[in-house]
């Protein structure tokens with residue numbers, strides 16, 4: 001059983017420090033795999049997630065430029081790391097430190113893997129301010 005819990009004073013959810021939230025997508029960002037804790041923290045069943053675009057988790061406070069950076073970096077450099085605020089199915093949210101990797105199999109097919117851990121609180125606070133500034137400029 002994975003450990004997730006909610007802040008009693010806000011809509012923020014947390015997960016255990018030693019957990020890894022994993023998902024895989026195809027080359028278009030369509031979810032092809034999610035582990036148990038991904039489903040628990042996002043509030044969806046695996047069945048609901050499979051075949052859906054990964055922006056199903058997009059939080060409205062996330063600036064467009066963050067995801068432009070993600071896609072530019074994974075396509076050009078093969079990896080991206082950043083802090084993301086994700087939307088749960090019930091409208092609440094959780095922050096992650098995400099590393100997205102590009103993979104190419106022997107047939108040349110591209111897929112992506114994201115590995116998420118608990119972010120440092122200082123990074124969450126810095127990104128809350130930064131993302132608001134970036135969002136206000138959109």
Ligand SMILES: Cc1cc2nc3c(=O)[nH]c(=O)nc-3n(C[C@H](O)[C@H](O)[C@H](O)COP(=O)(O)O)c2cc1C
Nearest residue numbers: 024025029054055057058059067086100112113114
């Ligand atoms: C492997 C992988 C994992 C992703 N994980 C997330 C995620 O957890 N949350 C999120 O909002 N977007 C995630 N994205 C980015 C989405 O595909 C999408 O670009 C983003 O949600 C912005 O949505 P939009 O492109 O419709 O504006 C991920 C992309 C990839 C390739």
